[in-house]
Amino acid sequence: MPNEGPGFLPRILTIAKNAFRESVRDRILYNLIVFALLITASAIFLGELTAGQEARVIVNLGLSATLIFGAFISIFSGVSLVWKEIEKKTVYSIFSKPVGRGEFIVGKFFGLSAMLAVNIGVMGIGVTLALLYVGGRGLIGGVWASVLLIFLELTVLTAVAIMFSSFSTPALSALLTFFVFLIGHFSVSLLDLANTMGSSSALGFFTAVYYLLPNLSHFSFITETANGMLPPPQMLGGAALYALVYNVILMTITVAIFSRRNFK
Amino acid sequence: MEYAVEIRNLTKDYEIGFWRKKRVRALDDLSLNVRSGQIFGFLGGNGAGKTTTIKTLMRLQFPTAGSASILGEDISNVKMHGRVGYCPENPYFYDYLTAREVMDYFGQLFGYDRPTREQKTKELLAKVGLNEKDWKKQLRKYSKGMLQRVGLAQSLINDPEIVFLDEPMSGLDPVGRRQIRELIAGLRANGVTVFMSTHILSDIEALCDEVAILRGGKLTAAGDLNELLAASEGAGSFEISVDGVSAEAIREDIEFIAGAQITAKPQGAGIMVLDEADIEAVLAVTRRAGGRLTSIEPVKQSLEDLFVRDIDPADPGIK
Numbered sequence: 080m081p082n083e084g085p086g087f088l089p090r091i092l093t094i095a096k097n098a099f100r101e102s103v104r105d106r107i108l109y110n111l112i113v114f115a116l117l118i119t120a121s122a123i124f125l126g127e128l129t130a131g132q133e134a135r136v137i138v139n140l141g142l143s144a145t146l147i148f149g150a151f152i153s154i155f156s157g158v159s160l161v162w163k164e165i166e167k168k169t170v171y172s173i174f175s176k177p178v179g180r181g182e183f184i185v186g187k188f189f190g191l192s193a194m195l196a197v198n199i200g201v202m203g204i205g206v207t208l209a210l211l212y213v214g215g216r217g218l219i220g221g222v223w224a225s226v227l228l229i230f231l232e233l234t235v236l237t238a239v240a241i242m243f244s245s246f247s248t249p250a251l252s253a254l255l256t257f258f259v260f261l262i263g264h265f266s267v268s269l270l271d272l273a274n275t276m277g278s279s280s281a282l283g284f285f286t287a288v289y290y291l292l293p294n295l296s297h298f299s300f301i302t303e304t305a306n307g308m309l310p311p312p313q314m315l316g317g318a319a320l321y322a323l324v325y326n327v328i329l330m331t332i333t334v335a336i337f338s339r340r341n342f343k
Numbered sequence: 344m345e346y347a348v349e350i351r352n353l354t355k356d357y358e359i360g361f362w363r364k365k366r367v368r369a370l371d372d373l374s375l376n377v378r379s380g381q382i383f384g385f386l387g388g389n390g391a392g393k394t395t396t397i398k399t400l401m402r403l404q405f406p407t408a409g410s411a412s413i414l415g416e417d418i419s420n421v422k423m424h425g426r427v428g429y430c431p432e433n434p435y436f437y438d439y440l441t442a443r444e445v446m447d448y449f450g451q452l453f454g455y456d457r458p459t460r461e462q463k464t465k466e467l468l469a470k471v472g473l474n475e476k477d478w479k480k481q482l483r484k485y486s487k488g489m490l491q492r493v494g495l496a497q498s499l500i501n502d503p504e505i506v507f508l509d510e511p512m513s514g515l516d517p518v519g520r521r522q523i524r525e526l527i528a529g530l531r532a533n534g535v536t537v538f539m540s541t542h543i544l545s546d547i548e549a550l551c552d553e554v555a556i557l558r559g560g561k562l563t564a565a566g567d568l569n570e571l572l573a574a575s576e577g578a579g580s581f582e583i584s585v586d587g588v589s590a591e592a593i594r595e596d597i598e599f600i601a602g603a604q605i606t607a608k609p610q611g612a613g614i615m616v617l618d619e620a621d622i623e624a625v626l627a628v629t630r631r632a633g634g635r636l637t638s639i640e641p642v643k644q645s646l647e648d649l650f651v652r653d654i655d656p657a658d659p660g661i662k
Contacts, residue, residue, distance in 0.1 A: 089451075089454060168435040177422055177425040
């Protein structure tokens with residue numbers, strides 16, 4: 080019997096599973112080997128150099144590496160995920176089926192987010208093992224709270240990368256997403272700087288940047304974690320809500336752009 | 344439903360260039376109806392607008408003007424595409440997947456459960472002649488012909504009521520072409536409408552009930568294949584071959600017959616008349632000059648004649 084297809088959720092799930100499988104087969108998870116080597120080496124050698132500060136160094140280094148590795152994966156996979164489908168014309172077979180363009184974009188986003196979750200989850204395990212090795216058991220709770228915040232930040236970065244790639248080339252999209260990553264971490268400082276400058280145009284510009292670009296400092300808790308602090312629940316809740324709202328807005332923009340695209 | 348596809352004044356312009364964008368018209372006011380249950384051949388030279396038409400019907404592109412419906416539903420209706428199959432020209436799939444995985448993926452998009460997907464995958468991959476030992480190979484290791492077979496198999500996974508095939512014989516060897524021809528004929532036998540574009544005219548002649556010919560984005564001919572051939576220029580004429588007499592000896596008398604044309608042949612002459620009633624007059628002239636009739640044959644127009652007449656090779660197509 081001809082089939083009009085299931086509801087939109089199973090289709091999104093199917094596309095997400097395939098995007099995850101694509102990332103795995105593209106050997107993206109190989110970065111974990113480099114990360115494992117880095118953490119093992121730091122656990123063994125850095126402790127000797129920092130007399131009694133092993134656990135703190137491991138948390139700082141491990142979580143920073145998790146963020147940097149994750150950001151690279153978000154940017155480079157995010158900008159190529161949709162672009163590759165158009166360039167390789169695989170979208171032809173997808174959109175001739177009862178699949179909405181929005182379902183495709185959201186599915187791709189979830190697939191890459193799932194891959195990031197696995198990736199940084201494994202990194203979190205690596206940091207935990209290193210902490211157990213150096214006797215820093217007390218920091219493990221904070222590490223996992225920070226891993227969750229990093230994951231939320233990376234989903235925002237992924238959504239930014241996918242949005243840029245819906246109308247731009249991968250190289251330009253990667254560059255723009257990288258700028259968003261950098262500015263997003265310093266936008267509060269930029270706003271403070273503009274306030275001290277006293278120029279109304281600078282203040283206007285930096286205020287616009289502050290509200291337009293994601294404020295990624297909402298997700299930063301690495302230094303505090305290394306100092307043995309735990310993020311308060313309202314910070315975690317606020318960050319989750321911020322990521323959710325931001326991702327919904329970015330996905331809506333991306334779908335609106337992508338829905339108007341002609342595939343030549 | 345009388346028509347499986349209805350295209351009304353479909354127009355598609357592309358913008359080319361970066362700064363000073365220029366518009367080129369790929370499809371110009373195309374109107375066309377395709378009857379249900381038949382194999383419809385869509386012909387045209389390179390750049391004639393065939394693929395643009397199919398891509399627009401498959402909602403991969405948006406028309407600049409006009410509209411179209413498939414199975415009575417507007418092409419913008421995403422759900423309707425669940426009743427449609429499509430095999431693109433030079434099909435591309437995820438090359439990190441195997442043929443089985445590609446079929447399974449598309450089966451999931453249609454919501455089939457695992458046993459149904461497995462059964463359909465086996466059935467269709469075998470039907471398109473893909474060797475079972477290749478089913479578990481990643482598509483990056485496939486030849487063009489093998490990919491074409493996967494493309495055809497996936498286009499049928501949802502048991503479509505109509506299937507759009509863009510150059511379905513592309514990349515296939517003669518055995519493969521024969522298999523796919525049989526498969527397409529089998530689809531029609533099962534009530535599936537087939538809309539196919541191809542450059543291989545013998546396939547159109549062997550399979551299609553109706554055809555449409557595009558040139559430069561415009562429709563130049565459409566209708567029943569046999570009727571088009573019968574109505575085309577030269578159809579209904581007869582060629583009379585005679586020997587024992589030179590063309591020059593009878594030229595003057597032959598040219599008295601309206602529309603008759605004579606050409607010299609090694610042993611005699613060839614005379615073409617537009618009407619069967621003129622044959623007797625030609626024979627009388629030939630006998631008087633001492634010639635002898637060797638054959639009388641009706642002139643048959645081939646699809647190639649029709650195609651070449653409508654396609655100017657010097658015309659790049661897009662205007």
